[in-house]
Amino acid sequence: MLLDHITIRTHDLVTTRAFFLQVFDDLEEGPRPRRIRQIPGHWLYYGNEPLIHLIGIPPHAEEDRQADGWDHIGFRLEGYEAFRAKLERLGIAYSPMELPELGERRLFFRTPTGQLIETVFRETNQRSA
Numbered sequence: 278m279l280l281d282h283i284t285i286r287t288h289d290l291v292t293t294r295a296f297f298l299q300v301f302d303d304l305e306e307g308p309r310p311r312r313i314r315q316i317p318g319h320w321l322y323y324g325n326e327p328l329i330h331l332i333g334i335p336p337h338a339e340e341d342r343q344a345d346g347w348d349h350i351g352f353r354l355e356g357y358e359a360f361r362a363k364l365e366r367l368g369i370a371y372s373p374m375e376l377p378e379l380g381e382r383r384l385f386f387r388t389p390t391g392q393l394i395e396t397v398f399r400e401t402n403q404r405s406a
Contacts, residue, residue, distance in 0.1 A: 281351035281397045284330040288345055293331055294319050304329065310376045349385075349393035357382050357398040 307322040317333035
């Protein structure tokens with residue numbers, strides 16, 4: 278298991294993006310998958326890996342009342358089918374996401390107290406979720 282990325286939710290995308298790029302010289306902005314481009318945000322890459330995902334909190338949205346903070350954490354794992362079966366066996370609800378342009382499949386689920394976890398699988402021979 279590896280830390281894949283962290284997603285930060287913010288009311289000020291411009292300032293937050295600038296902060297990370299100024300503080301961490303090794304970060305560069307890179308592309309985001311087409312499927313999530315409707316969500317305002319930026320992906321900041323360390324080398325070839327999108328390590329920090331920034332997402333904007335829309336003004337006047339229900340979520341607007343929440344403070345800026347960590348949205349979720351992503352772990353890179355192997356064995357998509359086995360892990361998906363394990364979640365089902367444990368009765369843990371999840372949401373799948375296919376990102377074929379990245380060669381990835383993802384499973385999102387919550388801890389018992391509500392924190393969001395994303396698991397990222399980069400495997401060949403992917404079938405639709």
